Amino acid sequence: MDIKAQLLQVKTDFESEVESVDNLQSLNEVKVKYLGKKGIITSVLKSLGSLSPEERREVGLIANKIKDFIEETLKTKEENLKTRELEEKLRKEYLDVTLPHSWHQIGYSHPVIATLYEITSIFISMGFSVESGPEVELEDYNFTMLNIPPHHPARDMQDTFYLNNGMVLRTHTSPVQIRTMLTKKPPISMVAPGRVYRKDLDPTHSPMFHQIEGLVVDKDISFRDLKGVLKIFLEAIFGKDIPIRFRPSYFPFTEPSAEVDIGCTVCKGVGCKVCKGTGWLEILGCGMVDPEVFKAVNIDPQEYSGFAFGLGIERIAMLKYQITDIRLLFNNDMRFLSQFEGIG
């Protein structure tokens, strides 16, 4: 057979051979068979020496073309096979990813503490500082310096736990006001979250609960400013459209004093069990700092004015999550706590 025809035959053979290859190993064998040191193409090229220069050039050109073709084809084929093999490997790794994960679960937030942090954060973002104080407190700080003298009926407003060391369990976070004003100069804008205690136990009262106290003291703080700050806060917690009303009330350490109601979050003001038919929920107490309190901490009431407020965290948490019995909050029953995953 003429060498040119031979070469064409090689190409045809190669094409059918490569066609039937289905793995990288066989492909390599084909590669060696045609392009290896002793491969067909190589030996054809070696035999060119016996030809005339014209023939040599002509045949050489054809042979090289076929060689290029074979190389190109092998490369493509190899890529195809590699892709297929990878796909195969990945297919074997198939896993039902809807299976439950094997990392640990996260813990559940306590609704009261979560609420406490949420409220504190709101005030921090308004520029308030966070202050704290001890829970075993002097009667002076808890009462007397807050304008609640001994033997005053206002002491009945808070049933107090008395301790064997002559101190009390603080009945509110308000003593932190006193501590802060005794150690810092105005301007003051602070909140004090913390545990407080009262001698009380029923479905809506717990002997230990949490409050947050707020205090702003500066040269020109007015009752309207108090309304503004509390409006921002209540809207942040309960939403922009929450109705708010201020009612005159009495706290010995503020004058004028107010109680703040929000529209009942359960019935939207229509009247229900939670709001006792009134459409309103009492949410916090507040007022302008009484001059007597300023005098007790050596701040001149002629120069400075301020407002203070305090609210019970449990009440907010109970409204927020519609919890009906305060005692649930301190039982730490996982069937209860597990309902509060991811609340903050």
Next chain:
Amino acid sequence: MRVPISWLKDFIDINTTPEDVANRLNLSGLETTITKFGYYIEGLITVEIKDVQKHPQREKLNICKVYDGTELYQVVTADQSVKVGDKVILAKVGTKLPSKDINLVEFAGVKSEGMLISLEDLGLEEKSDTLFILDEDTSLGVDGSELLGLGEEIFEIEITPNRGDCLSVLGVAREVSAIFGFKKKDNIPTLNLLEKDVTIEVLTDDCYRYCGVVIKDVKVKKSPLNIRLKLIKAGLSPINNIVDITNYLLIQEGQPLHAFDLDKIEGRLTVRKAEDGERVITLDSVERVLSKDDVVIADDAKVLALAGVIGGNNSKITDETQNILLEVAVFDPISVRKTSKRLGISTDSSYRFERGIDIERVPIVRDKAVDMILSLAGGKVEGFKDLYIKPYKPSKIILSLQKIEKVLGEKLDSKECEGILNSLDIPTTLVDGALESVVPAHRYLDISRDIDLIEEIARIKGYDSFEPSYPKLSTQSFTLQREFDFFRKTREYFLSNGFTEVVNYTFTSEEFYQKLNLPVPTIKIENYILKSQSVMRDTVFAGLIETVRENLRFGRKDLSIFEISSTFFKDHEEIKVGILASGKLINGYNYTDREIKFSTTKEWDILTFKGVIENYLRSLGLFNFKITKSDKSYLHPYLSFNIEIDGKVVGYVGKLHPKTADQFEIHSNCYISELKLKYVPRILGESSLKDGYIYSCYINKLNPVYRDIPKYPPVKRDIAFVVNVDVKEGEFEEDLKLASEYIYRLRLFDVYRLSEDKKSLAYSVEFISPHRSLSDEEVNSLVDEILDKLKLKYNELTLRS
């Protein structure tokens, strides 16, 4: 305070709905709700009892013939006191009472055409002893519901401690009048009483005014219906006309009164301090032992009453009383409060005295009382004495409009302010553009400063009339909230690592400590609710154990929980975090190869638990902690340790001692840790940044300082050391690290027990020189150097071949 609307109308004309009144009272400072005096019931009529016969078969029943003016009815009643001539209310057949419907019934063969009723039957009294007897002159056949005023609105008002002036119908009427502008009215009798010698002596400063009136030949009997009904509606029980009159005026005027049986008084009447140990049986039939701080009314022989608190049994008004001494007095609020608190008696009288009485009104109340007594009980006034010891001296307050604007943030009209104050009976005039007010006696405890007047103006004007504004908070007071951030970080670390947040009471029981054989903490609640909640805990452990027990009750053994809370010591507090993990690791699922193994087979162990705690410290940037021996008796002696930072113990970690687990009947595979987070001083000004607390370490820690990343690649070498079994790996690893400056990193990869007394610790060690690549030979000699160095401390150290 319960105020029936009809009583209020005695003092003002009300031209609006009761709901409007209640709402506006709420918005001006008196928390008010409306209740009703029962409700209108059809079929009640007034009747007279014409005949009473015993039931032939049932001795507890009476058969009455009653007459309504046109018809006679036969009614069976269980009341034993009925007598002919009594006028009562009949519920006719077909009447629907709150508790039952009245039908025609027979009692052992005797038919009953209705029922004679008591207040209990109307749902107005918890328990009635007898039928409700009407006045003798009551007309027959009258609608009973209308006669009793069923369905009348009663304002139920919560009065804050500063508003003693509102503890009366009159006081509430004043408020309503100020709010709505309704006209006030009052009927003050004109009596010309003679001040005559009634021997009364006041021997204490705690009596401000004592007025005594002697009235003779009174007739003690039931009060007329209108008086009784008003008292009932106000929540009091009628007793007899004399006592009812004193109660009536207490509710109406806010002035407590007391009536003594004059014939029981021996000798002179004195108001004095009691003697220690003196005794008196009070009206509630309890014998009271007095102290020298109590003020009493006494005669020459005995104590007659506790001034302002409660009367004595020995001189009380009875049906036989003929002559009385009427007391209208004012006592010191603090003195009354002390006696009332000490003896645990709070009465309508003491409650009002504690909150301040209008001392100037005493003569008016006295005259009203005398007038009522004379008209309802007859008799004649023998004389009276009014000892006004501490006359009221009204003070003056000047309030500028600028001050009002400063406090309320808004300019108010001076005329409007003047009008509001006057409407509250605070006499006010405008002088040179400022308000000048005279403090009236009825507000003497509550109003003394300009700020008090501002509150009056603001509350009557209505708080809602002030638009919100926003203060400019000074950036000068800005501080980083590092403490808050620290606690937030702590809380979030444990939450994200699978621990649930719990909140326990901070008080616990003495038994808890006794069980653990630990000293009971020093701070205790004296007036505890429960003995088991009377000790202020000094460890969070108590609460965590309680939580485990609580959840075991519902069959939940596997818990991972934490609590951040205060613990209490003699002179300070410590905020701690307690962490507890018990039973099985709760980490969802565990997959081995492609098979699922549910992780519920994996129990907590000390090293896993240690990882939780250690990573917490690391997350705060704290790495320089040491593991030292713990001596907590409730922990496993070998599976427990302390954590020290800078030589101070900041907490412990360990497995619960099996004995402790047994004592508390909980799972023994229980791991617990308690870390001291923050020192809380009680003394003002003391720093909270004490050594030995994680917060202090966190605040004081230094920032990491960048070091050049090595230029040359590390040479890795696995080295296995053979040491004695009692060598602590942690310590050895520290020593190894320090043994050569060329050690860049190392990692324990194997611990193997070779024999009874030897073990092998194998480390993968990376050597690096900052100056060049290390050759094999160099590393070999480094290893030899290390070995030599370590041998100084670990004598028998060898390399495992």
